[in-house]
Amino acid sequence: MRKMNKRCYDVAVIGAGPAGAVFASLLGHMRTDLRILVVDGQTERRNKVCGGLLAPDAQRVLAEMGLTLPNSVLADPQIFAVDTADLVSKQRRIYQRHYLNMDRYAFDRWLVSMIPDHVTVISGRCERLERTLDGYVLFVNGNAYKAQKLVGADGAHSLVRRTFVGHMPKQYTAIQEWYPDLGQHVPAYSCIFDPQTSDSCSWTIRKDGFLIFGGAFEKQNCKTAFEQQKMRLEGTLSCQLGNAVRREACLLTSPRHWRDITCGIPSVYLIGEAGGFISTSSFEGISSAMLCGQHLAKAFANGTSDDNILRRYKINTFGLRVKLWSKTVKRAVLCSPFLRYIIMKSGLQSIRVMEEDHVAAVLTK
Numbered sequence: 001m002r003k004m005n006k007r008c009y010d011v012a013v014i015g016a017g018p019a020g021a022v023f024a025s026l027l028g029h030m031r032t033d034l035r036i037l038v039v040d041g042q043t044e045r046r047n048k049v050c051g052g053l054l055a056p057d058a059q060r061v062l063a064e065m066g067l068t069l070p071n072s073v074l075a076d077p078q079i080f081a082v083d084t085a086d087l088v089s090k091q092r093r094i095y096q097r098h099y100l101n102m103d104r105y106a107f108d109r110w111l112v113s114m115i116p117d118h119v120t121v122i123s124g125r126c127e128r129l130e131r132t133l134d135g136y137v138l139f140v141n142g143n144a145y146k147a148q149k150l151v152g153a154d155g156a157h158s159l160v161r162r163t164f165v166g167h168m169p170k171q172y173t174a175i176q177e178w179y180p181d182l183g184q185h186v187p188a189y190s191c192i193f194d195p196q197t198s199d200s201c202s203w204t205i206r207k208d209g210f211l212i213f214g215g216a217f218e219k220q221n222c223k224t225a226f227e228q229q230k231m232r233l234e235g236t237l238s239c240q241l242g243n244a245v246r247r248e249a250c251l252l253t254s255p256r257h258w259r260d261i262t263c264g265i266p267s268v269y270l271i272g273e274a275g276g277f278i279s280t281s282s283f284e285g286i287s288s289a290m291l292c293g294q295h296l297a298k299a300f301a302n303g304t305s306d307d308n309i310l311r312r313y314k315i316n317t318f319g320l321r322v323k324l325w326s327k328t329v330k331r332a333v334l335c336s337p338f339l340r341y342i343i344m345k346s347g348l349q350s351i352r353v354m355e356e357d358h359v360a361a362v363l364t365k
């Protein structure tokens with residue numbers, strides 16, 4: 001029997017977002033012989049900046065894990081379509097979508113609740129990481145923990161990536177504001193293009209009595225660009241969003257090159273946004289994070305040496321990396337004002353909404 005040291009682990013996972021929680025949960029079930037530590041800095045007060053929309057790919061990962069989503073995680077209303085608005089050409093089109101609208105904090109906590117009891121989960125931020133002759137040391141809440149292998153699941157500003165892997169992809173500052181939902185003429189979910197203030201898409205989402213407006217902006221002058229875009233949006237929709245009750249901001253990864261999406265190095269593995277696994281066209285990242293967690297857990301389950309685990313993880317994620325890399329092409333098309341104008345003008349795949357008086361007639365029947 002191995003001598004147990006309370007602060008020595010085989011694997012330490014930094015971050016318990018969708019990537020870290022899925023990885024720790026699956027590996028904990030597959031390899032009960034491993035001592036696994038999970039460190040997570042998310043708290044109710046310091047929770048994640050996110051639109052909280054669960055894409056079909058993420059729903060598929062849950063199905064593969066044999067899970068169903070509890071109602072307590074869902075938010076109101078549920079959404080079937082995205083209203084796409086181009087603030088420059090003034091075009092609007094509606095496209096069908098199959099997202100689930102969720103409370104992101106509740107979703108993350110629910111995923112963490114799947115981690116088996118023999119896995120140690122501690123709440124706190126890992127402040128520093130060091131490499132030693134026989135592994136790694138993590139400094140959390142003033143304590144030191146040792147681990148043989150590290151898994152960086154610590155999101156866009158990954159400490160693990162910055163410390164051991166280097167090369168950070170392009171990043172934006174994402175800003176979101178929450179307003180009381182006063183029934184303004186704002187779609188339940190919209191995707192906004194305004195090249196004058198941002199080269200990416202922005203969004204509005206209704207959620208549990210609030211209306212969220214958010215977007216991704218160049219780090220320099222992000223606040224000014226956000227305010228300008230808000231004014232332009234209010235002009236297009238002919239409404240006022242009102243006074244925000246909450247404003248939040250964080251970094252958002254936007255991989256542009258093949259090397260931006262990385263699996264890590266032997267004994268330091270990167271999953272989720274830490275590895276650049278996020279769509280650069282829509283910023284949808286929960287599904288990729290969960291998929292990475294799943295793929296790395298499978299690589300650990302079959303692998304023995306660090307090289308072997310990394311090789312398997314790279315093979316397992318090859319298709320996902322190609323798919324995410326191809327999003328750079330989609331982004332180039334969607335974010336080109338001319339091509340977007342043509343696509344929206346053509347009406348391809350868009351939904352024709354009934355005239356307002358027809359809708360009113362149906363509703364009053």
Ligand SMILES: Cc1cc2nc3c(=O)[nH]c(=O)nc-3n(C[C@H](O)[C@H](O)[C@H](O)COP(=O)(O)OP(=O)(O)OC[C@H]3O[C@@H](n4cnc5c(N)ncnc54)[C@H](O)[C@@H]3O)c2cc1C
Nearest residue numbers: 015017018019041042050051052053126155272273285286
């Ligand atoms: C504004 C915005 C809106 C978005 N909307 C959507 C959306 O609607 N749908 C979608 O699919 N994706 C969306 N995304 C992307 C999505 O949020 C991320 O891609 C996804 O959360 C990545 O999951 P992850 O597990 O890799 O990282 P994260 O979810 O970021 O989790 C990382 C975890 O690590 C913890 N952590 C970080 N550093 C440390 C540390 N040093 N010590 C301890 N813990 C640490 C954090 O507390 C966090 O819990 C959005 C992103 C932004 C910024």
